[in-house]
Amino acid sequence: MVAGMTESHPRISKAVIPAAGLGTRFLPATKATPKEMLPVVDKPAIQYVVEEAVSAGLDDVLMITGRNKRPLEDHFDRNYELESALQKKGDADRLAKVQESSDLATMHYVRQGDPKGLGHAVLCAAPHVGHEPFAVLLGDDLIDPRDPLLARMVEVQEQRGGSVIALMEVAPEQIHLYGCAAIEATDEGDLVKVTGLVEKPDVADAPSNYAIIGRYVLDPHIFDILRKTEPGRGGEIQLTDALQQLADEEKVGGPVHGVVFKGRRYDTGDRGDYLRAIVRLACEREDLGPDFRTWLRSYVAEEM
Ligand code: UTP
Numbered sequence: 001m002v003a004g005m006t007e008s009h010p011r012i013s014k015a016v017i018p019a020a021g022l023g024t025r026f027l028p029a030t031k032a033t034p035k036e037m038l039p040v041v042d043k044p045a046i047q048y049v050v051e052e053a054v055s056a057g058l059d060d061v062l063m064i065t066g067r068n069k070r071p072l073e074d075h076f077d078r079n080y081e082l083e084s085a086l087q088k089k090g091d092a093d094r095l096a097k098v099q100e101s102s103d104l105a106t107m108h109y110v111r112q113g114d115p116k117g118l119g120h121a122v123l124c125a126a127p128h129v130g131h132e133p134f135a136v137l138l139g140d141d142l143i144d145p146r147d148p149l150l151a152r153m154v155e156v157q158e159q160r161g162g163s164v165i166a167l168m169e170v171a172p173e174q175i176h177l178y179g180c181a182a183i184e185a186t187d188e189g190d191l192v193k194v195t196g197l198v199e200k201p202d203v204a205d206a207p208s209n210y211a212i213i214g215r216y217v218l219d220p221h222i223f224d225i226l227r228k229t230e231p232g233r234g235g236e237i238q239l240t241d242a243l244q245q246l247a248d249e250e251k252v253g254g255p256v257h258g259v260v261f262k263g264r265r266y267d268t269g270d271r272g273d274y275l276r277a278i279v280r281l282a283c284e285r286e287d288l289g290p291d292f293r294t295w296l297r298s299y300v301a302e303e304m
Pocket residue numbers: 018019020021022023024025026064112114115116117118120121138139140141269
């Protein structure tokens with residue numbers, strides 16, 4: 001038996017990345033290009049997400065894709081023509097960059113025929129995942145690589161069982177943009193017990209200002225629940241509705257815990273957040289940062 005693995009508690013090794021949404025907030029850029037392929041500095045947003053899964057120890061990655069999403073598959077595949085052109089030129093640095101994404105993880109793909117909602121996208125992963133706990137990383141949610149989150153969530157799931165979601169405190173007037181959790185404190189500072197969930201509530205109905213962000217470690221019972229989950233808000237099959245049931249049914253797939261994230265996170269499907277991600281990550285880059293920061297300082301000084 002592999003170290004760190006027991007019969008009743010296999011080590012989590014599978015990550016599911018839903019990337020089949022229509023990306024309407026980013027039109028027209030996303031008319032023919034998946035939003036997950038938009039570059040954040042010089043890497044597509046989705047590569048950061050796959051790198052995050054791999055650095056948390058999950059190197060079996062299933063991407064849920066849809067129409068217009070072929071570039072996602074191509075990005076994580078070999079490109080022999082480009083590789084041999086760079087080899088001929090002796091451009092080892094760029095060759096390494098091209099090969100990096102195809103060597104990252106074992107990639108699998110499944111198509112979600114119609115984008116019927118995040119819950120439906122996760123259900124498409126059932127045959128691949130089987131009966132093990134697994135992680136879900138939303139393809140348009142970028143967690144800054146300097147602020148790791150997923151490894152802590154995997155640790156909590158391995159210690160406490162059930163399912164684990166990621167939460168972030170937001171201003172009350174922002175909560176209608178997110179799923180929202182009702183919570184109770186635990187004996188660990190960054191960890192809460194989730195007692196209820198509601199998708200995009202009005203501020204007056206929100207049980208807290210803890211928003212659900214795009215990282216989950218789920219018990220496979222979620223699939224049984226999703227099969228029975230009716231379309232909810234926006235006519236979509238909502239993952240939040242199925243999680244609510246996990247939180248209610250402690251013995252089947254629950255309890256649900258929340259890791260409270262205080263790091264940097266960007267919704268790359270939102271134009272403003274996408275720009276913030278590029279500026280922040282570019283400033284930190286060793287190669288581009290020094291020049292870019294100098295330019296940015298003078299630009300801000302002129303504009304303010
Ligand atoms: P979003 O609601 O942010 O994605 O879904 P969207 O529908 O593409 O965005 P807009 O609002 O039209 O701009 C969150 C995540 O769930 C995936 C999306 O790709 C995104 O990563 N998703 C959503 C699916 O895979 N399938 C769906 O049916 C819906």
